[in-house]
Amino acid sequence: MKKRFSTMQRSGVLKRIFTCVIALALAMPMTVQTGWAATTSYTVTVADGYLALRNAKAYDDKNEIGKLYTGDTVDVTDSSGSTYWYVYASRLKKSGYVNRRYLANSSSERYVSVKSGYLALRNAKAFKSSNEVAELYTGDKVQIADSSDSTYWLVYVPGLGKGGYVNKDYLVKNKDNTASAVVTKTVKVKSGYLALRNVKAYDDANEIGQLNNGDTVQVQDSSGSTYWYVYSSRLGKSGYVNKNYLQ
Incomplete structure (x- = not known):
């Protein structure tokens, strides 16, 4: 004789089965998958202005949805x-x-290496005193955002929290390879002064400072046959001087 179950009994059995299934599912390890792969953090680096966050892959004012800064x-x-x-x-x-091209992180680190003086951080790709925004010294760390230019690279300076352009020739991969020797020269004039100039030419109009006998300067570029580029700590300026008056 077959035993019949009432509707209430069948409902109770189903509830117990459902409870057991839930308990087993919770006891099993779960792997959560997301729609994106692992993310990598980068720092925004701009020499001036902002980096636009866009809703499309195109340079268009209409698709800007936010502004990101260095x-x-x-x-x-x-x-x-x-x-x-x-x-x-x-x-x-x-x-x-x-x-x-405006993103940098630690995977692209370089170190400043200058024999003397400093490496200028600039807001434009040009050698001008007016575009200097900071001074970088031997051993300072930078992160490269854009290395496409043949001379000036866009970098982020973690120590300063600033971005800008630097001359790539003064960057090295290994900190142990940074230059340590600072070439210092002493001004030697019998009378008057040695002019510090903003260009390689003898002209009263290009004088930006006066160096006296005994003043010391740090040589930043000694490639010129007559004029060397130096830094004067007393004047707080860099410029060109006639090398024949340095000792």
């Missing part, structure tokens, strides 16, 4: 693009596209 950090979630990478900006709490 020192802002972003998490790169898609780096497959040759120009634009997809990132998450925690400060803005937004995701979007940015030009990858």
Whole structure:
């Protein structure tokens, strides 16, 4: 004789089975998969202005959805693009596209190496005193954002929290290879003064300072046959002087 179960009994059995299934599922280890691969953090680096966060891979004022400044950090979630990478900006709490040439991180570190004086951090790719924004010295660490130019590279300076351009010829990969010797010369004039100039020429109009007998200068560039580029700590200036009056 077959035993029949009431509707209430069948419901109770189903509940017990469901409870057991849930308990087993919770006891099993779970692997959570997300839609993105592991992210890598980068620092925004611009010499001036801002880096636009965009909703499309194109340079267009209409697709800007945020502004990122030097020192802002972003998490790169898609780096497959040759120009634009997809990132998450925690400060803005937004995701979007940015030009990858303005991103730097520790994987591209270099060290400043100058024999004397300093390496100028600039807001433009040109050798001008007016575009200097900071002074970098031997051993200072920088992170490269853009190395496409033949002379000036865009870098981020963690120690200063600034971005800008530097002459790539004064960067080395290994800190142990940085220059340590500082070439110092003493001004020797029998009378008057030695002019510090902003160009390699003898002209009253290009004088930017006066160096007296006994003043010391640090030689930054001694490649010229007549004029050397030096730094005067007393004047707090760099410029050209006639090398024949240095000893």
